[in-house]
Amino acid sequence: MTGRYLSRILRLFILLSLGLMIAGISDLLLSGSDFLIKMGIYLLIFTPFAGLLIICFYSKIEGKKWEFLLSLLLLLFLLFNFLSAYFF
Amino acid sequence: MAYYLRWMPDILLIFLISFLAGMLGSLLGIGGGVLIAPSLIVFVHLPVRTAVGTSLLGVTATSVTAAGIYIKRKMTDLKLALILETTTIPGAALSAFLASRIPSKYIGSVLGFVLLYVAGNMLRKSQAVPDESTPGSRKNLILAALASFSAGFLSGLVGIGGGVLKTPILHFLVGLPFKAAAATSVFMVGLTSSAGAVHYMARGDVDYPVAAVVVLGVIGGAYLGTRVIKRAAPLLLKKIFSLVLALMALKLFLEALK
Numbered sequence: 235m236t237g238r239y240l241s242r243i244l245r246l247f248i249l250l251s252l253g254l255m256i257a258g259i260s261d262l263l264l265s266g267s268d269f270l271i272k273m274g275i276y277l278l279i280f281t282p283f284a285g286l287l288i289i290c291f292y293s294k295i296e297g298k299k300w301e302f303l304l305s306l307l308l309l310l311f312l313l314f315n316f317l318s319a320y321f322f
Numbered sequence: 323m324a325y326y327l328r329w330m331p332d333i334l335l336i337f338l339i340s341f342l343a344g345m346l347g348s349l350l351g352i353g354g355g356v357l358i359a360p361s362l363i364v365f366v367h368l369p370v371r372t373a374v375g376t377s378l379l380g381v382t383a384t385s386v387t388a389a390g391i392y393i394k395r396k397m398t399d400l401k402l403a404l405i406l407e408t409t410t411i412p413g414a415a416l417s418a419f420l421a422s423r424i425p426s427k428y429i430g431s432v433l434g435f436v437l438l439y440v441a442g443n444m445l446r447k448s449q450a451v452p453d454e455s456t457p458g459s460r461k462n463l464i465l466a467a468l469a470s471f472s473a474g475f476l477s478g479l480v481g482i483g484g485g486v487l488k489t490p491i492l493h494f495l496v497g498l499p500f501k502a503a504a505a506t507s508v509f510m511v512g513l514t515s516s517a518g519a520v521h522y523m524a525r526g527d528v529d530y531p532v533a534a535v536v537v538l539g540v541i542g543g544a545y546l547g548t549r550v551i552k553r554a555a556p557l558l559l560k561k562i563f564s565l566v567l568a569l570m571a572l573k574l575f576l577e578a579l580k
Binding site: 236237238240241244245247248251252255256258259262268271272274275278279281282283285286289298300301304305307308311312315316319320 | 379382383385386387389390391393394396398400401404405407408411512513516517519520521523524528530531533534535537538541
């Protein structure tokens with residue numbers, strides 16, 4: 235179950251990101267704004283985080299203790315990494 | 323608009339190189355940053371930091387695209403990826419802490435020899451070991467965790483992507499078939515590269531319009547790579563991987579000589 239939902243989330247996010255990039259390039263050429271490209275990039279960077287959230291959530295439901303703990307640890311690392319990049 | 327049209331030939335070249343990098347990345351389990359970053363410096367004249375930050379976004383896109391498909395095909399060993407990634411990250415963090423105190427030039431040449439040894443081993447053993455039919459045995463997990471820690475440490479110190487070391491670790495030490503090793507490695511690379519990319523974005527070291535072209539290219543290439551890997555013979559993949567390792571080793575030796 236974890237793998238199925240993880241795969242769906244990753245593919246959905248990359249598709250949304252791709253759409254935003256294509257729209258963003260058109261927007262950049264027509265109006266000079268890179269807002270949509272930035273949104274696409276932020277979505278792309280958030281995707282591994284979302285993937286870990288899915289692993290964490292479904293491994294807890296399925297009772298896979300080690301996968302839950304490891305994904306939680308990696309999630310905390312990514313969160314700390316994000317905070318250290320933007321705020322410290 | 324005219325400003326961007328002036329750069330159109332370079333942008334098309336970047337798109338093609340990104341496409342190739344995405345394809346190689348998804349086929350071999352490496353990020354592809356080794357191709358993207360230098361081409362951004364040479365063809366678009368981006369500063370080194372901006373080129374690295376922008377290429378990290380491309381590596382993340384390669385990883386997410388390929389991982390989504392490999393996980394659907396049940397080629398990725400998620401638990402193993404999580405175990406090894408938790409040891410890679412402390413290694414990379416330690417290298418960031420010690421980077422200024424260790425002469426990375428000499429470590430680069432040592433790593434070059436390691437890469438050459440791995441490339442030779444991969445070619446030699448690929449002739450003898452029947453691949454893909456043998457399921458992953460998960461042997462030497464502790465040794466693989468230690469090697470992952472070292473891979474994180476060395477790659478952080480020398481500035482190469484972890485994928486070139488993760489795929490051999492998964493294949494030789496853990497015993498995964500080559501395609502499964504590449505699929506697991508590409509998932510791990512995404513976690514590491516996104517963590518690195520955040521720092522570059524926060525510092526403003528990313529060129530967003532160029533990043534959009536790179537991301538579009540690598541997504542196309544990575545998708546094609548996931549189609550090709552189904553039919554590609556493991557022996558051929560190993561030969562390509564050995565060639566990439568040999569070129570990386572050459573690059574490290576040249577940097578050490580500077």
